[in-house]
Amino acid sequence: MIGLNFDKMDGLVPAVVQDHVSGEILMVGFMNPEAWQTTLQTGKATFYSRTRNTLWTKGLTSGNVQLVKEIRIDCDDDTVVLKVEQVGGAACHTGHRSCFYKRVKEDQSIEIVGKPVFDPKEVYKK
């Protein structure tokens, strides 16, 4: 397996997920060694959930998996970029295409950019 430096963050590295065509940043997750290995082996973006303390293949619940088209590693091997095809068109659990839908305006208020692609209530039925 390609070695990453997991030491700086107590066993994790940040993973930035970017649309492989538009370059839009969709989300940032974290990977432990198992998530990194699973991503390499399956070609589906897989993370470690810090809040749930579990391995987490993005889209298992919603169907909105991320098919990895290209992987980049940074200069000091402690951060990853995944260029992906976002199945379903939305990465965020709120239904927005990107998790980064809040823009900081000049006056430091927040503007919501874009509208949700799906209704979370429909997708995450309990």
Added chain:
Amino acid sequence: MIGLNFDKMDGLVPAVVQDHVSGEILMVGFMNPEAWQTTLQTGKATFYSRTRNTLWTKGLTSGNVQLVKEIRIDCDDDTVVLKVEQVGGAACHTGHRSCFYKRVKEDQSIEIVGKPVFDPKEVYKK
């Protein structure tokens, strides 16, 4: 100041830096509240160095500052995207335009993408 959730990473949030025109991801840094406030106030990307334990305005040594053109915040307020103009054309201390110049190939070997824009020995003279 716009509130971020610094609790998940012991006082830090990841900050992804993206070229404001091309969308290329240049680097990922970390911000503490002071770095976040300094970035908002000065319009220059400022981070907290985990290795040097100090506030760090990108480009102070090399001259390659990052002029912030747009700021995005994610759904749960614990990650930031900065869209910047990269002065000098290169974000990485190795002289590469982006820190993410290592591409993982099909056979899981590493390919270097692109050539350095500057010679680090010339820029970081001691």
